[in-house]
Amino acid sequence: MIRTVITGTGSYIPKNAVSNTEFESHEFYDKDGTAIEGEGKTITDKFKSITGIQERRYADSDNNASCIGAKAAKIAIEDAGIDPETIDQIIVAHNFGDVIKGTFQTDILPSLAARIKHELKIKNPHCVAYDILFGCPGWLQGVIMAHQFIQAGMLKRVLVIGTETLSRVLDPNDRDSMIFADGAGASIVEAVESDKEIGVLAHDTLTHTYDEAYYLYMGPSNKPESDPNIRYIKMHGRKIYEYAMKNVPDAMKTTFDKTNADVSELKKVFLHQANEKMDEGFINRFYRLYKQRDLPEHIMPMSIHELGNSSVATIPTLYDRAKKGKLEDHELHSGDLVMFASVGGGMHINAMAYREP
Ligand SMILES: CC(C)(COP(=O)(O)OP(=O)(O)OC[C@H]1O[C@@H](n2cnc3c(N)ncnc32)[C@H](O)[C@@H]1OP(=O)(O)O)[C@@H](O)C(=O)NCCC(=O)NCCS
Structure with missing residues (x-):
């Protein structure tokens, strides 16, 4: 196959x-x-x-x-x-x-x-x-x-x-x-x-625009009397936070359930790095959807503390560093079941389950 x-x-x-x-x-x-x-x-x-x-x-x-x-x-x-x-x-x-x-x-x-x-x-x-x-x-x-x-x-x-x-x-x-x-x-x-069930196992993508389209947008500086023709990235951070907390864990579960694996098999979750607290919230809620209160050790690699939010680059850089053994306690091994999930401007949410070859 x-x-x-x-x-x-x-x-x-x-x-x-x-x-x-x-x-x-x-x-x-x-x-x-x-x-x-x-x-x-x-x-x-x-x-x-x-x-x-x-x-x-x-x-x-x-x-x-x-x-x-x-x-x-x-x-x-x-x-x-x-x-x-x-x-x-x-x-x-x-x-x-x-x-x-x-x-x-x-x-x-x-x-x-x-x-x-x-x-x-x-x-x-x-x-x-x-x-x-x-x-x-x-x-x-x-x-x-x-x-x-x-x-x-x-x-x-x-x-x-x-x-x-x-x-x-x-x-x-x-x-x-x-x-x-x-x-x-x-x-x-x-x-x-390959006959082995490796690589991409399942995925899910959502686009919410009815209320959410302009949660991230371009706008002038917050400083009064700035040039209105120069526009910057702007966001309604609290709204994004609440939107993401409500929808990302569900999208992760929908994706994971398609694999038919037990959640205890999950080795790592690579989340978009936007806010440490938000990511901790995602992972806690995700496990709670499986009635699990205690998180597995070293489940969530993070880079937000030193690298901030580099948008599209947060997950692939984090994954690359894990693949190359550059993240302590986050080595990847053949057969490991991992998840990726992200949220951002649009608003869009996606998730993917993947087994290391
Ligand atoms: C923007 C964000 C950091 C604000 O945090 P928050 O906890 O929602 O902040 P709140 O608006 O509830 O304000 C809480 C306090 O933090 C302060 N605050 C808010 N934003 C702040 C900021 N950027 N820097 C410093 N202080 C901030 C507020 O003044 C308030 O202070 P107070 O307790 O003294 O009254 C947070 O909502 C967030 O990360 N949202 C998601 C954004 C995101 O993911 N964007 C990218 C999508 S790809």
Whole structure:
């Protein structure tokens, strides 16, 4: 039987670490333009206590989203040991395209996938390269799409990348900007013939737009009298939190139940890194849906404390680091049953169950 297996992974985590301390001198305002009073350190301490984030990474000015995406892709290709000319599709998930540092314009002509294919020097015209805009769940959605193409017998080998430079679209006067970060992760997703039940086992995707479409949006700076023509990433954080808490654990259960495995078999859950407390809430609620109050040890690898929320890149970078044995207590072994789940702008939610080959 044809299975969908991730045969190579790669990531690019920018070296430039920006700690919470660097935000202490910012003037912060609420969305209604009211100045947020208090010492800078009190605000950043509060921020840390509600998100878990201590620092985040920003890409250097000469690295755009497509550059770091290509770097992650080269590592994934090498890891899989494949000839890049044999890749059938390149799917690149992002939200803002290339934003040249110091400008506020999204540049998606050509698409990031076309730029990355060019950078990889792939000549094969049958390697079809395109972008997807799916909020933070974009990389996971790319893997689910690759799986669907593979199971339909249309493709054999897909390069799926998540890359983002959110540092280029941040309002320095908005406290929520401290959440966001830059990064890129990539994976080679392949059709593998096997009698064993390995690779992608189940998945689920949801899009809620009736009330939720503008929970994440573009808007002017919170600082009064700022140029209204310059717009930044904005969110209704509390609404997202409540929406996610209500829907993500259910989507995870729907997915897991399709595997027919017992929940005790689950070894790791790779969650989108947006907020430490939110992720802890997801995992607690997920196990409670199985009437289990105690969590298994080392079930949830996390990178939010040092890497912040790099959108589409959080899961593939985390997974890459686990695959390469770089996360203490989070090694992966053949036969391990793992889950991935994400939530983000759109609003979209997805989840996937996967058995390590
Ligand atoms: C944005 C978010 C961190 C705010 O946390 P919260 O616990 O919901 O915050 P609340 O609005 O209830 O406010 C609680 C307190 O934190 C403060 N606060 C809110 N946002 C803050 C921020 N970004 N930094 C510092 N303090 C903040 C409030 O002023 C309030 O302070 P008080 O207790 O002194 O009155 C949180 O809602 C969140 O992470 N949401 C999900 C966002 C997300 O996932 N976005 C990306 C999707 S891909």
